[in-house]
Amino acid sequence: xxxxxxxxxxxxxxxxxxxxxxxxxxxxxxxxxxxxxxxxxxxxxxxxxxxxxxxxxxxxxxxxxxxxxxxxxxxxxxxxxxxxxxxxxxxxxxxxxxxxxxxxxxxxxxxxxxxxxxxxxxxxxxxxxxxxxxxxxxxxxxxxxxxxxxxxxxxxxxxxxxxxxxxxxxxxxxxxxxxxxxxxxxxxxxxxxxxxxxxxxxxxxxxxxxxxxxxxxxxxxxxxxxxxxxxxxxxxxxxxxxxxxxxxxxxxxxxxxxxxxxxxxxxxxxxxxxxxxxxxxxxxxxxxxxxxxxxxxxxxxxxxxxxxxxxxxxxxxxxxxxxxxxxxxxxxxxxxxxxxxxxxxxxxxxxxxxxxxxxxxxxxxxxxxxxxxxxxxxxxxxxxxxxxxxxxxxxxxxxxxxxxxxxxxxx
Amino acid sequence: xxxxxxxxxxxxxxxxxxxxxxxxxxxxxxxxxxxxxxxxxxxxxxxxxxxxxxxxxxxxxxxxxxxxxxxxxxxxxxxxxxxxxxxxxxxxxxxxxxxxxxxxxx
Ligand SMILES: Cc1cc2nc3c(=O)[nH]c(=O)nc-3n(C[C@H](O)[C@H](O)[C@H](O)COP(=O)(O)OP(=O)(O)OC[C@H]3O[C@@H](n4cnc5c(N)ncnc54)[C@H](O)[C@@H]3O)c2cc1C
Ligand code: FES
Numbered sequence: 224x225x226x227x228x229x230x231x232x233x234x235x236x237x238x239x240x241x242x243x244x245x246x247x248x249x250x251x252x253x254x255x256x257x258x259x260x261x262x263x264x265x266x267x268x269x270x271x272x273x274x275x276x277x278x279x280x281x282x283x284x285x286x287x288x289x290x291x292x293x294x295x296x297x298x299x300x301x302x303x304x305x306x307x308x309x310x311x312x313x314x315x316x317x318x319x320x321x322x323x324x325x326x327x328x329x330x331x332x333x334x335x336x337x338x339x340x341x342x343x344x345x346x347x348x349x350x351x352x353x354x355x356x357x358x359x360x361x362x363x364x365x366x367x368x369x370x371x372x373x374x375x376x377x378x379x380x381x382x383x384x385x386x387x388x389x390x391x392x393x394x395x396x397x398x399x400x401x402x403x404x405x406x407x408x409x410x411x412x413x414x415x416x417x418x419x420x421x422x423x424x425x426x427x428x429x430x431x432x433x434x435x436x437x438x439x440x441x442x443x444x445x446x447x448x449x450x451x452x453x454x455x456x457x458x459x460x461x462x463x464x465x466x467x468x469x470x471x472x473x474x475x476x477x478x479x480x481x482x483x484x485x486x487x488x489x490x491x492x493x494x495x496x497x498x499x500x501x502x503x504x505x506x507x508x509x510x511x512x513x514x515x516x517x518x519x520x521x522x523x524x525x526x527x528x529x530x531x532x533x534x535x536x537x538x539x540x541x542x543x544x545x546x547x548x549x550x551x552x553x554x555x556x557x558x559x560x561x562x563x564x565x566x567x568x569x570x571x572x573x574x575x576x577x578x579x580x581x582x583x584x585x586x587x588x589x590x591x592x593x594x595x596x597x598x599x600x601x602x603x604x605x606x607x608x609x610x611x612x613x614x615x616x617x618x619x620x621x622x623x624x625x626x627x628x629x630x631x632x633x634x
Numbered sequence: 635x636x637x638x639x640x641x642x643x644x645x646x647x648x649x650x651x652x653x654x655x656x657x658x659x660x661x662x663x664x665x666x667x668x669x670x671x672x673x674x675x676x677x678x679x680x681x682x683x684x685x686x687x688x689x690x691x692x693x694x695x696x697x698x699x700x701x702x703x704x705x706x707x708x709x710x711x712x713x714x715x716x717x718x719x720x721x722x723x724x725x726x727x728x729x730x731x732x733x734x735x736x737x738x739x740x
Pocket of ligand 2: 659671672673674675676677678679680681682683718719720721
């Protein structure tokens, strides 16, 4: 079937990538990129770090300048998709407009899990998802004296580092017993805990937030579930995200924690693909089990894969997951998935904030977490891209270096 | 607006407009240049923006340090003038900057 019009819902990292890659692949039909945020498509990672610190400009957030969309004939529509009519292959928009598609790509991303405690609607309480959030937050961070961060995940800790660098007293409340517990090894959590404490960040583990204390509609503190009170003129929460599934639910697509797709990123409707934060895909690095990832790599590589399929080059999606987070002077890079890891080998020196943790599952290398050891991360990406033969015993040998092993073990 | 020249591995030449203060990576991706990807958006985390700075221009940029040096250790076909172009900021007087691209970013 000739493909004359591709419609993409969600103009974020993944949706943008599909549009750009389609043109790079030589696709000449119509592309309609529908996004409900104002302005041009932009990247989110700097919102909780470089952009908030004022290190990069708003222009540097943009994937492309405005004339790119006209030159490449990509119609950027600022509107919200409210329904998908699969029988007539039409997307209905909030403005009342309908857009016909030959192929539809769902890239709606996710929204922040709301902070469901009394007082959460007070002024001075923020989640960070959009440029608008960061723009509202930036001037307040400079003035804030007492900051409470709820959740010691990536975004919360990135923000904690920014607030501490701005001179605020920062408390992080976390239900778990260590930072980034769901994502990294104990060894790596420990390094980050020590580093943050060195920057003046205080952690309260196994502490949930009970409610937010307010004064004249503004936040003035928080009270934990156990009744501990903390002063706060700014509260930022990062307690996970919820995929934006409503459109797909109402359209009757298969859903399992995300929009379910097959190994080529097609949904249960062959005219609809999905990717990024909103999609659950069978991952070869996860025993083919469905996985929903929230990362730039995932959105970008999946966007490229969908574009390639749409121009007639289908291939199973097999890219190795990788991720980074920048917190203060620390850059954490993760290659692979550490699910089910049962033994680790450490390289480097945690006391100098340089550490790589090699994660093994049944003696098979499954992931490498690197803090300020980008060379290890790059080598790990190459090693993990093929079934790696590195054993824990080899890795634990004195003088072992990932880079050297990688160079010696190329096919 | 400085004009930058990029030469692809195949020899194809592109003239690209850059802004002072912008990174060379962003100037390249804004112009849809094939061969520079910039997946991490300039966070020095992906090494898909590897490029060779023409010898005559190398000294115009502060030398690579820290993360960039380590990332460069692992790029394909590293040379003495290899840089991650997201770390190169376009400054006044850089009209004519000449950049060559590697065969592949992987
Ligand atoms: C503060 C922050 C920091 C991050 N830092 C990192 C990092 O350091 N490293 C990393 O790898 N990842 C990071 N991420 C994650 C990364 O940005 C996301 O995984 C990525 O943006 C996902 O891309 P996506 O296209 O799936 O969703 P998004 O980029 O979120 O785009 C989805 C878009 O769809 C729009 N939309 C939703 N519903 C509709 C509708 N019905 N109609 C029209 N438009 C709609 C949304 O408003 C949004 O603009 C960060 C995320 C945040 C929020
Ligand atoms: S753009 Fe990712 S390292 Fe330069």
